[in-house]
Amino acid sequence: MAKRSYDVVVLPGDGVGAEVAVQSRRVLDAVAQTLDVAFAVKEIPCGGQYYLEHGRDWPEGSDDVCRAADVILLGAVGWPSPSGSGPVTMTDGKMAGYSPVIGNRINLDLYANVRPVKLYEGVRTRISGEHKDVWRPENVDMVFIRENTEDLYAGIGGILAPGGRAVVASDTRLITRQASERVIRLAYEMAMKRHGAPRDGKKRVTCIVKHNVLDGCRLFAQIFREIGESYPEVEQDVAIIDAFTQWLVTEPERYDVCVTTNMFGDIVTDLASVLQGGMG
Template identity: 65%
Template sequence: MSGPYTLALLPGDGVGVEVVAQARRVLEAVAHHDRIDLRFDEIPGGAQYFLEHGHDWPEDAERRCADADAILLGAIGWPSSDGHGTAMRPDGKMAGWSAIVGNRIGLDLYANIRPVKLLPGVRHLISGTHKQVWSPENVDMVFIRENTEDLYSGSGGILAPGGDAQVAIDTRIITRRSTERIIRLAFETALKRGGAPTDGKRRVTCVVKDNILHGCRMFVRIFEELGAEYPTVQREVVLVDAFTQWLVRRPEQYDVVVAPNMFGDIITELASALQGGMGMSVGCNVGTRHGMFEPIHGSAPKHVGRNRVNPIATVLAAAEALRWLSARHSDGSLSSAGDRIEAAVRTVVSKGQTLTYDLVGPEVAASTSAVTTAIIDELELVHP
């Protein structure tokens, strides 16, 4: 028996509750079959919790997240009570901030890692239809985004003389320490991969706006300094506006992509369309000692309670959590379990018989729970 390991579950808001419940089903199945002592600590919280209780989550939630071996997050965010925009806290932060941004900062989850891979049988969304298929081997890259500073640092505010907002300021913060560790992680990641699909060469692409922004100029200088230590890895610097075009036109060019926080957030949303949409897209927030894993989609209020959203991103996030734990604890059973979950997902997707509306359209769509059951059935066919 391997373990014990404790996974903190933060279902959050809306469909986050539904997809985390489905990922837990998969985790329980693989833990049973692979003899892993996996324990769960489910923590309520989020914007809906804030609207009801006046705070983001229970008083001991921060400690419980820190004590867990890994965290699985659903989705955070909910409409405000008056129906105008997103629910906000009195301090100007989004309701539920503690579970997502607070954990990133408090646990020093400095890297947001997003694998972008098109699985066989999944249709990309660039055309806006479900009719075009992009060759899967052309889309296989990893985005590594700085995760704790930039415009997300919270430095700034609103000047409102007489209560009337007149000036809004958001200060962009780029530090050498955070830049160095995110860029080094990008090069180390490239060394572990097989290179870009187009030519098999290990390559790190730095996405910035250094023709305009001082922070980006420093980011590039550090990129070149550290890149010199990795002579077997090619490096290139691309302006973010040009990159959005090239990402769509020639995804096979890219291997590892590194970017500051804000630009990284935007370009990874675009990249999700290459792999079939946000229902297939995973975000890994990791630091030296802690890791939090999530689907990158939102809480989708209009879909709540309809058993129709895609659980695959959350299931794959759970697989990433197991593999990350495996590396931290030198426990091969965890990486094996994570690989088996991904293999089961690949099989379900390639069969194309049990998929949600975002992948096959509403006419032949399966339910959220049916997709999860199909994944578990595939897991049970192959024993470790």
């Protein structure tokens, strides 16, 4: 039997994140009335501005509250540093807002970042300061599956600073079979439930990699092909990330479901958001 009450944590964060959080509460109210369910909402302040005021990026014990919740709604984090040197960072060098964002992803094993991209009628794109009709709504309907726990976000690396002067920095890219398998399988499963790419109606999964250069991408692409054998109804497509970015904006109707690694997914979904009018 379906639950009739859900514990929801809202993490407004900074800037526009707080504005988005307000609207998300309105959505929850509408869902509650329509489906006759209840939401017990707890709001937790977090982010760069909170760090400047309290010396930490969210209250103590917030990770336990998030772990116990049924749903977590995150706005956005990031606040300008008073020094003007960029966003606020903590003493350990991490961005102020790391805990509610990347910390939650890792600690709660939120392994798949699912980002739909769909253009609706009447939504215009801001180009060079003007709102214009650039893409047709019937040509923009895809979903990105971004691996969410490893890659360059694994936290392997550091800065070597003999005598207090930074001279070397490293970030190690970690790609594992386990993490790759589960997001790739999710991508194929999602393609099976969708109606196919706008151009031809074919169920298609596009694997976005840089396998002509990077070993981690070679492993990811290999696993993509292996799992694809279990889904003969779904067409396999492999695209090199840099070429994909131009195809994405010139031929969005080619794409149905796209799957990629963490860093590539972070970047390319911001680009894809332009197709639907923006991030929010």
